[in-house]
Amino acid sequence: QVQLAESGGGLVQAGGSLRLSCAASEGIFRRYTMGWFRQAPGKERVFVAAIIAIGGGTYYADSVKGRFTISRDSAKNTVYLQMNSLKPEEPAVYYCAATARLIRTTPREYDFWGQGTQVTVSS
Numbered sequence: 001q002v003q004l005a006e007s008g009g010g011l012v013q014a015g016g017s018l019r020l021s022c023a024a025s026e027g028i029f030r031r032y033t034m035g036w037f038r039q040a041p042g043k044e045r046v047f048v049a050a051i052i053a054i055g056g057g058t059y060y061a062d063s064v065k066g067r068f069t070i071s072r073d074s075a076k077n078t079v080y081l082q083m084n085s086l087k088p089e090e091p092a093v094y095y096c097a098a099t100a101r102l103i104r105t106t107p108r109e110y111d112f113w114g115q116g117t118q119v120t121v122s123s
Contacts, residue, residue: 002028002112004096009117014088016121020081022096022114029053029072033099034079036070037107038092038119045095047105049081059103088123 008020022034035050049060049070058070069082079096094117097110104110 001025002032002098004098004112004114006094006096006114006117009094009119011120011122012086014086014121014123016086017082017084018086018119020083020094020096020117020119022079022081024077024079024096024098026077028077028098029074029079031100032111033102033104034070034072035097035099035104035110036079036081037095037097037110038090039095039116040092043092045107047107048094050103050105051079052103057103059105061105083119086119086121088121091119091121093118 003025005023012018033052036048037045039045051058051070067085072079096114098112099110
């Protein structure tokens with residue numbers, strides 16, 4: 001059973017930075033692509049970034065390219081999302097997820113989810 005637990009959310013001013021962490025089950029990075037999604041109130045959950053199991057290649061939504069960075073530390077079984085230059089329209093619950101497929105950008109293609117962490121951006 002894959003377990004995921006996000007942390008690091010909080011309140012940040014527009015233009016500021018925040019780093020989210022996702023603690024995962026041991027060995028998951030060898031088999032699963034890891035993704036980050038976000039969901040604002042009343043809106044659908046949308047893709048943010050992903051990192052492939054083999055090779056560690058990354059993929060980003062156009063809206064966050066150049067500002068967000070996904071990375072992982074296999075020794076710590078943790079995947080990170082570094083968010084810079086946060087915008088007032090980006091508050092949401094941010095979710096970590098895992099899929100046995102290669103890069104996927106739709107929530108239904110992910111097999112396991114964390115409970116989410118709230119990010120609030122003040123203007």
